[in-house]
Each structure stands twice: as structure tokens, then as C-alpha cells.
Amino acid sequence: MSLIVCLFVLGSHMSFASDALWVTADTSYHLRASELGGHIWVPLSELSRAWEAGLEWDFATMRVTLTSDGHRMEFVPEDPFFVVDGRIHHLPVPPRMLKGELYLPLDLLLPYVPFVRGKLKWKKGEVNILGVSIEERANGTLIVVRTLEPLRAEAALASGWLHLTLYRGRLDTTAMGSLRPKGAVREVRAYQYSHSAQISFRLKPGVSEYRIYPSPDPKKVVVLLWRRPKKPRKQEMWAYRTVVIDPGHGGRDEGAVGPTGLKEKDVVLDIALRLAKLLREELGMQVVLTRTEDVFVPLQERARIAVNGGGQLFVSLHCNSSKNPKVAGVETYFLSDAKTEDAREVAKRENASLRFEEVIPSLKEDNFTLKDILTDMLSDQFLKESQKLAACIQEELVRGLGLEDRGVKQAGFYVMLGTEAAMPSVLVELGFISNRREERLLKTSAFRRRAALALFRGIRNFKEQQERAIALQGGR
Structure with a gap:
């Protein structure tokens, strides 16, 4: 079915008009539509009629279902998440109830509708x-x-x-x-x-x-x-004094869960606290922890904590997981475009913490752009340092833990979007909690102590290498 939506501007407030059309190859439907906040809002009842789709309300759960051609879409008022054929998606703005009707941002929704295809067209001379x-x-x-x-x-x-x-x-x-x-x-x-x-x-x-x-x-x-950042004083240019340790997940976000119920959030918090103690006592570094107990901290807030805390290095700790229980090993990431399907899957899983956030930025709409921007800004700043930090940590993890070396990789992690433009940043996967052998290791204090020590050595090695290199440059 070939469909075209013709929507005319209705002003900056929620006002309605009958000059919006849903056009098919056979006929056209007049729709009530409104422009608000840069989006085109149409009542779901109108879309149901135009799309010839079934509409059903469950007033107990306030869930509304739209069905057509074997496809199913589910919405809840004021909830940005919606379901299409069993898959969860996210809108930058949620559906709104107004005068007893549910309004949807049609311009944002259309790409997800499985039973129609269309595009927005506006009357010539109106706004674009x-x-x-x-x-x-x-x-x-x-x-x-x-x-x-x-x-x-x-x-x-x-x-x-x-x-x-x-x-x-x-x-x-x-x-x-x-x-x-x-x-x-x-x-x-x-x-x-x-x-x-x-x-x-x-x-x-x-x-x-x-x-x-x-x-x-x-x-x-x-x-x-x-x-434009202020040029640091010469003695500050080489002194890495503050490191931010980010224990992933927490609170209602358990992260990955092992075959016997071991939770990622508990493992990484324990290792993070051990690492913080080593950095403070052995190197005299200031340590900022994004969480020190079992609480949920939104991903964007973690980045804000890192920057506001004066962080000069950012290390996010996680446990890996795979549908294949035989997959094992350690790997370390820095922020860039994912180069492999495995890297994309890891980023997708770690970014899934967004579903626990009460207010979620427009990740699908705008944050892919932000990743491109930050990566571009980093080309002359911290991207190389992030890669070096990842390499130092990965080398010590493999040496200290004796696990398979899965290498240094790159992928787009939301938690690093606000830190990479301010400091070298990495995300560490400390073994596969989905692997029974590695889950057993992750349970033990001895393994966690070795993991913290390996991380400490990786950070120390990076700090010493960078400070020596910058000191030599300054002495020329």
C-alpha cells in the first residue's frame, strides 16, 4: 500500500484542523492534526480509521493496542516506550492524553509502523x-x-x-x-x-x-x-591526579546475571571499591566513584559525576555476557564506532541500562549524532590516550587473571559519551558471567582481588608512560 501523509502547519499551540490528509492509492482521509514542539500530533483513533486497523483499550492497565495485517502495536499514555510485534522501541516524546484521546507524534512514529509506509509532505509555502x-x-x-x-x-x-x-x-x-x-x-x-x-x-x-x-x-x-578549555599550567599537564571508577549498573539495574544467579552489579562494585583503595594508598590518587553502594545511577549522570568531579581518567567496570555459554575472556573498549558485530552486541547490552531511567534523552533521535561529535572532537585530544589506556589495562588483565585475551576494541557506549571529550575513557569487561567457569571465578574474593590489582597496574602503567612522555616534550 503506497501512502502519503499531507500535514499542514497548525501553529505553535495545540490547535486542530481538518486539512491534514492520509492519502492512499485509492482514497484519502481527513485527519485532525496539530503541530506542537516541532512534532505532528494525531489522535490514535483517527490513525486507526485511516489505517483500517483494530483498536482496543485495556483500561485496567491503560494499554492501547493497534492491530492490522497480523501486526501489533502497543502504547501506554505518557510512556515513551512502545511495542511493535513484541519488540520494544522508544520515542523521544511520549504519547499524550488530551480530552480523553490518545495523541501520538506521527512524524516520529511512522518509521516503526509495520503495516503502512508513508512520508510527511507539507503544503508548499508552509514551514519546513x-x-x-x-x-x-x-x-x-x-x-x-x-x-x-x-x-x-x-x-x-x-x-x-x-x-x-x-x-x-x-x-x-x-x-x-x-x-x-x-x-x-x-x-x-x-x-x-x-x-x-x-x-x-x-x-x-x-x-x-x-x-x-x-x-x-x-x-x-x-x-x-x-x-575553549583553559590552557593548563605546565605542572598540571602531566599529572594524572584524579581517576573516576564507574561500577556498572546498580539498584534496579542488575546488569548481566550468571547461571547460578551471580549479579554483575555486585561483582563490579566490589572490584571497584578494591581498586579505589589501591589507587588511593599506592599512588596517592584522588578517586571518584560513580556509586559506592547498590543504587541505580543513570548513565548520563555517571558522565556528569566524572566531569564535575574533576576526573582525568575514566574507567567503567562491567562483566560480559553471551548467549553462547562457552564464550570467555576479558576485553577492554574505548569509545568509537563499533568495528565488529560482537562489539555492537556488547555496546547494545551495556546501553540497555537506559530502559531503567525515568527520563531518557532522545537516544535514537540525537545521541548517535552526539557520539559522532564527541569522537570527532577527540581526534586531536583524548581518543589516542583512551586507546593507550585500554591497551595498558588489557595487558595487565590478561597477565593477572590468566583469562583469554579478547583484545582492545571500540564501540559506542552511552556512559562514555559525556566523558570522552574531557578525559581518556575506557570500559572494561572483566570476564563472562554467562560462562560457568568464569562465573565461579567472579564469585571469589581471590579473583576480585587479582582483578583490582590488574586494573591498578594498568592505570599505573598508563599514568607513568604518559607523564614521562609529556615531561620529555616539555623539557625540549
Whole structure:
């Protein structure tokens, strides 16, 4: 079935009109639609009629089910998670109840609908800039402009304002002007010209760097703002004084669970506390722990703790898991694009902690972009150091634990998205808890002590190598 959605702009507030159409090869349906926050909201009852899909409410659980052509979609009001044919997905904004009806952000939902295919088209002359999001990150402010079609963008920084021009862009200046500033942005203004649109951001003092990044999604313009870091004093350039240890998971997020019930969250916390003690007593380092007890800490908050705590190294501790119980060994990761399917699976599993977060950023929408941005920023900063740190730790783990060497790898871990632009960062997988032999080892105090010692030696070796190299450079 070939389908096209024609949706006309309805203003910046939740107002409705009958000039939205759902067009099929045979007929068209008038839909009530509204534009709010840059998204197109349509009542689910209207979509059910247009899609000729069954609609069923379970008022006990407040779950609504949409069925068609053997497919099944399930939604819960105010819950960003929804189910398509048994698979869980996430919307950046949740479905909303209004006057007894459930409204869905159709522009975000369409890619997941299995029984229809369509695309958004707007009446010529109406807006093609759907909305702007501003997100404060640990190391900068991320601006994402969503558009209906690819638009060429240019930016200029002058007198404390960042002026973003989108050629052929058309926008609702009133809606843009009401955008709430965040992070480095103090004020937003929008201007419509004959052949372009301009969005201007008044910046807080000290913001001197910006970059427009090519997005994998051509309907997004991504800009990152950040402050140029102060040049460290010579004696600070080589002294790694503060390390952040991140015991993965915790609280309601148990992480991986072994065949006999051993929980990843308990193993890594014990090893982290042992490692912290060694670093403090043997090297005199300051140690910041993202958690010291069995509590849940959101992934983005872990990165914030690391940066705000003055971290100069970041080490996240985990236990690996596999559907194949024979898989075994240790491996260490640094942040970059995953190069193998195994690396992608590990990243997917560790990033699954996001499902426990009460407020989840737009990971599917924007954080793939953030990963690209941070990795790009790292090319001249901490990416090489992260790789070296990973190598030092991996070498000592293999030597100290006697487990299979699975090597140094790279993948996109959400917990490192806010740290990699500020410090060398790695994620360590301390054996496979899904492997019965390695689960038995992970249970023992002796193995945990050896793991902490191996991690300590890896960090010490990296610290000494880097400080010697930088000291030699400074002495030239």
C-alpha cells in the first residue's frame, strides 16, 4: 500500500484542523492534526480509521493496542516506550492524553509502523523547519534543528550571538521565539526572509567555539557549542591526579546475571571499591566513584559525576555476557564506532541500562549524532590516550587473571559519551558471567582481588608512560 501523509502547519499551540490528509492509492482521509514542539500530533483513533486497523483499550492497565495485517502495536499514555510485534522501541516524546484521546507524534512514529509506509509532505509555502531542541551536555550544548527536507546551513558567531542560517528554510517565528533556552544559550530569536530562515542564539559569556556537524539524518542540522578549555599550567599537564571508577549498573539495574544467579552489579562494585583503595594508598590518587553502594545511577549522570568531579581518567567496570555459554575472556573498549558485530552486541547490552531511567534523552533521535561529535572532537585530544589506556589495562588483565585475551576494541557506549571529550575513557569487561567457569571465578574474593590489582597496574602503567612522555616534550 503506497501512502502519503499531507500535514499542514497548525501553529505553535495545540490547535486542530481538518486539512491534514492520509492519502492512499485509492482514497484519502481527513485527519485532525496539530503541530506542537516541532512534532505532528494525531489522535490514535483517527490513525486507526485511516489505517483500517483494530483498536482496543485495556483500561485496567491503560494499554492501547493497534492491530492490522497480523501486526501489533502497543502504547501506554505518557510512556515513551512502545511495542511493535513484541519488540520494544522508544520515542523521544511520549504519547499524550488530551480530552480523553490518545495523541501520538506521527512524524516520529511512522518509521516503526509495520503495516503502512508513508512520508510527511507539507503544503508548499508552509514551514519546513519543524523544531529546535537544545540539550545541555557535560562538555557543551547540543542544538538540533529538525527539518522536513534537507536544508543547507551556515553559522556565524558575532557579538555573543550565534546566527544559524538555513537556506530555503521556512519557520514559525512565534514558535521559535518561545523556545526555552538551556545550557550555553540565553535567548533564541527567529527571522523569516524571502529565501532563507535565520535562528539566532544569544550565548552565555565564555562560549567561543561552535561547529556544524554533518548528520547521518539529512533532515537534521546539528550544532555543538563549547567553551575553549583553559590552557593548563605546565605542572598540571602531566599529572594524572584524579581517576573516576564507574561500577556498572546498580539498584534496579542488575546488569548481566550468571547461571547460578551471580549479579554483575555486585561483582563490579566490589572490584571497584578494591581498586579505589589501591589507587588511593599506592599512588596517592584522588578517586571518584560513580556509586559506592547498590543504587541505580543513570548513565548520563555517571558522565556528569566524572566531569564535575574533576576526573582525568575514566574507567567503567562491567562483566560480559553471551548467549553462547562457552564464550570467555576479558576485553577492554574505548569509545568509537563499533568495528565488529560482537562489539555492537556488547555496546547494545551495556546501553540497555537506559530502559531503567525515568527520563531518557532522545537516544535514537540525537545521541548517535552526539557520539559522532564527541569522537570527532577527540581526534586531536583524548581518543589516542583512551586507546593507550585500554591497551595498558588489557595487558595487565590478561597477565593477572590468566583469562583469554579478547583484545582492545571500540564501540559506542552511552556512559562514555559525556566523558570522552574531557578525559581518556575506557570500559572494561572483566570476564563472562554467562560462562560457568568464569562465573565461579567472579564469585571469589581471590579473583576480585587479582582483578583490582590488574586494573591498578594498568592505570599505573598508563599514568607513568604518559607523564614521562609529556615531561620529555616539555623539557625540549
